[in-house]
Amino acid sequence: MDSQPETTARRHQRIIMFPVPFQGHINPMFQLANLLYSKGFSITILHTNFNAPKTSNYPHFTFKSILDNGHENERFSQSSLADFAQNFLFKQDAAEAFRDELELLLASVQDEQVSCLITDALWHFTQSVADSLNLPRLVLRTGSLYSTIVYSSIPLLDDRGYFKLDDSHLEEQVSEFPLLKVKDVKKIGIKSSKDPLAQLLGDMMKQIKASSGIIWNSFKELEETELERVPDDFPIPRFLITFPKYFTASSSSLLEQDQTIFPWLDQQPTKSVVYISFGSLSQVEEKEFLEIAHGLVYSKQTFLWVVRPEFVKGSTWVELLPDGFPGERGRVVEWAPQQEVLAHEATGAFWTHSGWNSTLESVCEGVPMICSSVLADQALNARYMSDVSRVAVYLENGLQREEIASAIRRIMVDEEGKEIRERARVLKQIADVSAMKGGSSNKSMESLIDYISSL
Ligand code: UDP
Secondary structure, three states, X not given: OOOHHHHHHHOOEEEEEEOOOOHHHHHHHHHXXXXXXXXXXXXXXXXXXXXXXXXXXXXXXXXXXXXXOOOOOOOOOHHHXXXXXXXXXXXXXXXXXXXXXXHHHHHHOOOOEEEEEEEEOOOOOHHHHHHHOOOOEEEEEOOOHHHHHHXXXXXXXXXXXXXXXXHHHOOOEEOOEEEEEHXXXXXXXXXXXXXXXXXXXXXXXXXXXXXXXXXXXXXXXXHHHHHOOHHHHOOOOEEEEOHHHOOOHXXXXXXXXXXXXXXXXXXXXXXXXXEEEOOOOOOEOHHHHHHHHHHHHHHOOEEEEEOXXXXXXXXXXXXXXXXXXXXXXXXXEOOOOHHHHHHOOOEEEEEEOOOHHHXXXXXXXXXXXXXXOOOOOHHHHHHHHHHOOOOEEEOOXXXXXXXXXXXXXXXXXXXXXXXXXXXXXXXXXXXXXXXXOOOHHHHHHHXXXXXXXXX
């Protein structure tokens, strides 16, 4: 714990933070904001109207709505998501608008020193703005260290032709990243380094390198093997902090989390429930949705399944499910308090789409995973969890009912599952130690505080 005078002194140091308005980006930024506030910094959050945060959950922060795009109170809609990306992430004049807002904000702050700006790494255009205002900018990279390194090699992977290989090569190894198969890099969703997504990631990488430091939501022991590769790629101060160990992601949930599941979970035997969620953005086809439902039934395990509105392309919610589903054995909800569900003793496995927050939350609670992947870094996370950390079964060939049931049973019933569960338990202990005084995550947090204080 900080001594009181130190904490009070820092209250005169303000940090301006700017999350990208998607759930998987908002959660870690708010966890980091809570962490920095607990260490004595004052916090201002910049946000768009699209997916605006629930400010009432954070009376201790100051909020400022910027880059108004007219999407007031609009949440998670796929069309507005595309619109958002078009408007902000791919557009240059966002930088000018951002500069105007930031300049006004800096002028309005009195009796305080603004120590730095911390933005999501995707807000790459904020670097030149911060430079022009002499404000140090740190970036929060909400994915893993490993995926950041793979992303920084997209031009190389493109040069070597990986994105253009046809389906006969999917099972081949990527020699530059021996952990990965061709299908893993193809799932990133890039066809060439000229794609808008590749350019966005390229801009992100360039501006990370120009920043004053990078923060990952991770911990040293989890990505030890990757750390050696980092210094050349990112010659800036680097911090790895396990956010879910300090603050829950649930307080920044954009959707109402169904709390009625807890009395039901309380009645289930220890480690008997498979929790399923594909995160805040991933969508499946109708056919895949039905394969999931049948796979769950075939597995004969108890389950809690998050089916987000708009999860199934072309459907509103669960109208496609057969009559009588989920029956006695399951519950279907629209949105769950995920971190708390993972921490519940009835939860025995997590079938995840392998978003990085979900992955790390599962690691932090010692819950073994069944990993699927849809896009972006998900296949990289899934591969890492199954082949390096070995706390997951990777469902790498899509969604077929027999394979789903078999993957669930491998974790929940088979001998192999016991070993995976044991490794997940040990990894949780390592994460616990890392977050304690003297542990790697804790030390990294302390050095981040010292670093920001010195800026
Ligand atoms: N989440 C939640 N309730 C749910 C499903 C997910 O609160 O029912 C949270 C989860 O705890 C995580 C975030 O949403 O913090 C999802 O982030 P992730 O990086 O896993 O995936 P994304 O949504 O970005 O694909």
